[in-house]
Amino acid sequence: MLSNLAARDVETLIHPYTNLATFRETGSLVLERGHGVWVYDSDGRPYLEGMAGLWCTALGYSNEELVEAAREQMSRLPFTHLFSGRSHDPAIELAETLKELMPVPTSKIFFTSSGSEANDTQVKLTWYLNNALGRPTKKKIICHRKGYHGVTVATASMTGLPANHADWDLPLPGFLHTGCPHHYRFGEAGETEGAFAARLADELDALIQREGPDTVAAFVAEPILGAGGAIVPPAGYYAGIQAVLERYDVRFIADEVICGFGRLGTWFGAEAMGMRPDSLTFAKALTSGYMPLGGISIDEPLYREMVSQSAKLGTFGHGTTYSGHPVACAVALKTIAIYRRDGIVEGVAAKAPHFQARLSALADHPIVGEARGVGLIGGIEIVACKRTKRQYDPKAGVAARCVAFAQAEGLIVRFLAGDRIAVCPPLVIAPAEIDTLFDRLGRALDRTRAWIAAEGLA
Numbered sequence: 001m002l003s004n005l006a007a008r009d010v011e012t013l014i015h016p017y018t019n020l021a022t023f024r025e026t027g028s029l030v031l032e033r034g035h036g037v038w039v040y041d042s043d044g045r046p047y048l049e050g051m052a053g054l055w056c057t058a059l060g061y062s063n064e065e066l067v068e069a070a071r072e073q074m075s076r077l078p079f080t081h082l083f084s085g086r087s088h089d090p091a092i093e094l095a096e097t098l099k100e101l102m103p104v105p106t107s108k109i110f111f112t113s114s115g116s117e118a119n120d121t122q123v124k125l126t127w128y129l130n131n132a133l134g135r136p137t138k139k140k141i142i143c144h145r146k147g148y149h150g151v152t153v154a155t156a157s158m159t160g161l162p163a164n165h166a167d168w169d170l171p172l173p174g175f176l177h178t179g180c181p182h183h184y185r186f187g188e189a190g191e192t193e194g195a196f197a198a199r200l201a202d203e204l205d206a207l208i209q210r211e212g213p214d215t216v217a218a219f220v221a222e223p224i225l226g227a228g229g230a231i232v233p234p235a236g237y238y239a240g241i242q243a244v245l246e247r248y249d250v251r252f253i254a255d256e257v258i259c260g261f262g263r264l265g266t267w268f269g270a271e272a273m274g275m276r277p278d279s280l281t282f283a284k285a286l287t288s289g290y291m292p293l294g295g296i297s298i299d300e301p302l303y304r305e306m307v308s309q310s311a312k313l314g315t316f317g318h319g320t321t322y323s324g325h326p327v328a329c330a331v332a333l334k335t336i337a338i339y340r341r342d343g344i345v346e347g348v349a350a351k352a353p354h355f356q357a358r359l360s361a362l363a364d365h366p367i368v369g370e371a372r373g374v375g376l377i378g379g380i381e382i383v384a385c386k387r388t389k390r391q392y393d394p395k396a397g398v399a400a401r402c403v404a405f406a407q408a409e410g411l412i413v414r415f416l417a418g419d420r421i422a423v424c425p426p427l428v429i430a431p432a433e434i435d436t437l438f439d440r441l442g443r444a445l446d447r448t449r450a451w452i453a454a455e456g457l458a
C-alpha cells in the first residue's frame with residue numbers, strides 16, 4: 001500500500017532516472033530525516049544509506065556544524081553573486097582552500113551549482129581556449145563508453161550510456177566515445193589487465209588519428225567510472241592514456257565529481273589512479289551534498305588565454321546566477337575544515353581494507369560475477385553464469401530486484417545498467433556499520449537468487 005505521501009508523489013512529480021512506465025506501481029521511498037549513516041522513511045523505518053545519497057553525503061546526515069555554517073551565512077548574507085567583479089568572502093576563502101588541495105597546478109577556481117554545469121564549463125572553456133590559441137578546428141571531446149558526466153545537452157553527449165542518447169538526438173556531433181576500461185566485462189579471453197590497458201590506449205590513439213589530431217581537443221574521464229557501473233580501470237591504465245594525449249596535445253580533464261574529496265582514500269581520485277590531468281571537475285562531496293555546489297580548476301596557461309580573449313571580447317561570457325552561491329561556499333568551507341580536522345581522508349584509507357575485503361568476498365556468491373572497488377566505493381555485477389559471464393535478459397531487471405530486496409532489508413544501494421550494483425556509503429561509516437551493510441547486501445543477494453529460481457530465469 002502506498003503511503004499518503006507516496007500516493008501524492010505519483011500524482012505530482014516527474015522523477016529523474018526513474019522508469020516512468022512502472023513508477024505508478026513501484027511507488028516512491030519518501031525519506032524524512034537522517035542521522036549518521038542512517039536515513040528514515042515517512043513511516044519511521046531506518047535504512048543504512050549505502051549510496052551516500054547520490055555518492056555525495058560524505059559526512060553523513062545530521063551534521064550540526066554544516067547546519068550552523070549554512071545558518072550563519074544565510075543570516076549574514078544569503079545571496080550575492082560573482083558577476084561583474086562582485087564577490088564575497090566564502091567564495092574567496094573556498095577558492096584559496098581548493099587551490100591548496102588541488103593535486104594539479106591550479107591558478108584559479110570557477111564555481112557552478114552542479115557537476116553537469118561544471119563539465120559543461122569544461123567543454124566551453126576547452127573550445128574557448130582553442131579559439132584563443134588560433135586552432136578553431138580542435139574542438140572534439142572524447143569520453144569513455146559508460147562514462148558519466150552529466151545531463152545537459154553537452155554533458156549528456158559526453159556521458160557514454162544508451163539511456164542518455166537514445167531518443168534525445170544525442171550525442172551532438174563532435175562528442176566521441178572510446179573503450180570502457182572494464183577488464184572483467186571487456187577484456188578478451190586470456191588477456192591480462194596490462195595487455196587490456198595497452199589495447200585501450202591503442203584504441204584511443206587510433207581514434208584520434210582517424211578523426212585527425214587537429215580536431216581533437218580534450219579527453220574527459222572519471223578516475224573510477226561511477227554511474228556507468230562503479231568500474232575500476234586496470235592498474236597503469238591512465239599512464240598509457242596520458243602518453244597518447246600528450247602525443248596529440250589533447251587536454252586531459254579528470255571528472256572528480258564522485259572520487260573527489262576522499263572517496264578513494266586520497267583527496268582526489270587522480271592521485272589514487274595515477275592521473276596527471278590539466279584540470280579537475282568537482283561537486284558532490286565538496287559540500288557533503290548539503291548544498292548544491294560544483295566547479296573546476298583552471299590552470300595558468302588556460303587562465304592566460306581567458307584573460308587575452310576577454311581583452312579582445314570585452315567580457316568573459318559565462319556564469320550562472322548561483323555559481324559560487326555564498327551559503328553553498330560557506331558549507332563547503334566547513335566541510336573541508338571537518339575533513340581536515342577529523343582526518344576523514346586518512347580514515348577512508350584506514351577503513352578501506354575492511355570494506356574491500358567484505359566487498360570482494362561477495363564475488364563468491366553464486367550470482368555475483370565481479371565485486372571490486374577502491375577506498376569506500378565498489379561495484380558488483382550479477383551474472384547468470386559465472387564461468388562465461390553471461391548476463392540475464394536486461395528486461396528481467398535482476399539488479400533492480402536485488403536493490404529492492406536490499407531496501408526491504410533496510411539498506412539503500414543503487415542498481416546501474418548491466419546488472420551492476422554500486423555501494424558508496426558516507427565516508428564516516430564505522431567498521432561495524434560496514435559489516436551491517438555487507439550482511440544486508442549478502443541477504444539481498446540470497447533473496448535475489450531464490451527469486452531467480454522461482455521465476456525460472458535462465
Ligand code: PMP
Nearest residue numbers: 114115116148149150226257258
Ligand atoms: N560527473 C560525474 C562523475 C557524476 O557522477 C555526476 C553525477 N552523478 C555528474 C558528473 C553530474 O553531476 P550533477 O548530477 O550534479 O549534474
